[in-house]
Amino acid sequence: MTSIPHDTPGEPDPLRALDLERLRRRTSMKWRTYPEDVLPLWVAEMDVPLAETVVRALTDALALGDTGYPAGTAYAEALAAFAAKRWNWHGIAPERTAIVPDVMLGVVEMIKLVTGAGDPVIVNPPVYPPFFQFITHMDRRVVEAPLGAGLRLDLGILEETFREATAHGGRAAYLLCSPHNPTGTVHTAEELTAVAGLAERYGVRVVVDEIHAPLVAPGVTFVPYLSVPGAERGLSLMSASKGWNLAGLKAALALAGTAAAADLARMPEEVSHGPSHLGIIAHTAALSEGIGWLDALLAGLQDNRRLLDSLLAEHLPGIRVHPAEATFLAWLDCRALGLGDDPAEVFLGRGRVALSSGLPFGTGGAGHARLNLATTPEILTEAVRRMATALT
Numbered sequence: 243m244t245s246i247p248h249d250t251p252g253e254p255d256p257l258r259a260l261d262l263e264r265l266r267r268r269t270s271m272k273w274r275t276y277p278e279d280v281l282p283l284w285v286a287e288m289d290v291p292l293a294e295t296v297v298r299a300l301t302d303a304l305a306l307g308d309t310g311y312p313a314g315t316a317y318a319e320a321l322a323a324f325a326a327k328r329w330n331w332h333g334i335a336p337e338r339t340a341i342v343p344d345v346m347l348g349v350v351e352m353i354k355l356v357t358g359a360g361d362p363v364i365v366n367p368p369v370y371p372p373f374f375q376f377i378t379h380m381d382r383r384v385v386e387a388p389l390g391a392g393l394r395l396d397l398g399i400l401e402e403t404f405r406e407a408t409a410h411g412g413r414a415a416y417l418l419c420s421p422h423n424p425t426g427t428v429h430t431a432e433e434l435t436a437v438a439g440l441a442e443r444y445g446v447r448v449v450v451d452e453i454h455a456p457l458v459a460p461g462v463t464f465v466p467y468l469s470v471p472g473a474e475r476g477l478s479l480m481s482a483s484k485g486w487n488l489a490g491l492k493a494a495l496a497l498a499g500t501a502a503a504a505d506l507a508r509m510p511e512e513v514s515h516g517p518s519h520l521g522i523i524a525h526t527a528a529l530s531e532g533i534g535w536l537d538a539l540l541a542g543l544q545d546n547r548r549l550l551d552s553l554l555a556e557h558l559p560g561i562r563v564h565p566a567e568a569t570f571l572a573w574l575d576c577r578a579l580g581l582g583d584d585p586a587e588v589f590l591g592r593g594r595v596a597l598s599s600g601l602p603f604g605t606g607g608a609g610h611a612r613l614n615l616a617t618t619p620e621i622l623t624e625a626v627r628r629m630a631t632a633l634t
Contacts, residue, residue, distance in 0.1 A: 343492050349373075435471055468499045576610060
């Protein structure tokens with residue numbers, strides 16, 4: 243798939259727009275979970291103002307009293323146009339999409355469509371902790387196929403896991419994180435084509451969480467799973483929530499491959515009542531008119547990745563950070579520091595910096611922590627300084 247160059251931003255870096263005092267006025271999870279003396283670099287919220295196009299769209303809707311139930315395909319059409327321009331992918335057909343409350347609830351509904359109670363759902367740890375939680379809560383069985391060398395998909399392990407999961411003739415699903423959270427790995431077209439081939443060979447249904455798709459670093463190519471040969475029976479979940487910091491404005495889209503439309507059509511009608519109408523308005527505006535803002539953000543994230551590398555080399559050379567190709571997250575290998583299985587606990591207790599513990603990410607998470615890069619350079623610098631003091 244041809245890589246499409248990013249637009250020239252033409253907008254200031256949103257990661258430099260807000261200071262700590264203003265951020266502490268926020269009432270969301272990131273800023274209210276810990277005491278005020280803690281710097282929060284954990285949950286996936288960004289320390290940015292909203293894109294102006296999103297603010298205008300919401301303000302106009304509120305002025306009209308347009309706060310009813312969602313309707314229409316504007317969100318799907320905006321995502322299709324974004325995908326065509328950004329990824330040179332013209333495969334999104336609005337009639338093969340459905341609105342869902344958010345990506346993880348959409349994942350639940352898709353897995354319910356293609357598996358039954360007790361069936362295995364395969365994941366690639368270390369991976370986003372709600373994968374484990376939601377799978378078990380819907381009475382499915384988590385099966386791990388850990389990432390391999392370079393924290394990439396290990397196709398050999400994946401094939402063995404597929405074979406074992408379907409050995410007795412039952413149904414199985416594969417929940418793929420693309421781009422991968424927490425490592426920031428962007429799966430290649432070759433890797434995804436191999437996944438599709440394995441899934442067809444063993445009868446495994448693939449459900450893909452592609453929520454971080456807009457957050458791919460400049461020069462890196464994101465490949466939608468449904469765009470690769472053999473993925474026609476796949477199901478994908480996409481959203482503007484991570485790319486434009488809209489998690490509190492609930493909305494996402496479920497997408498069906500050309501051979502999975504009948505599966506998506508079986509989704510209960512009441513699921514479409516869950517998304518917020520205002521959320522859909524905001525997400526549509528972001529995808530349609532928020533590209534300059536997104537590009538400015540991506541440039542700022544690249545700056546922060548370089549800053550983090552420099553800060554760790556100076557203050558915490560024992561930490562190895564996996565080079566992320568996407569997301570606004572950094573996966574920190576802290577095992578050389580001798581802080582035990584949960585270094586995040588040490589950094590919180592001694593340094594007053596909140597990171598995400600690696601343990602809930604499954605196999606490969608011990609001795610690791612996840613750091614949220616989507617903050618100001620000043621906060622990031624102070625956070626690393628504090629983390630270093632935790633070792634003294």
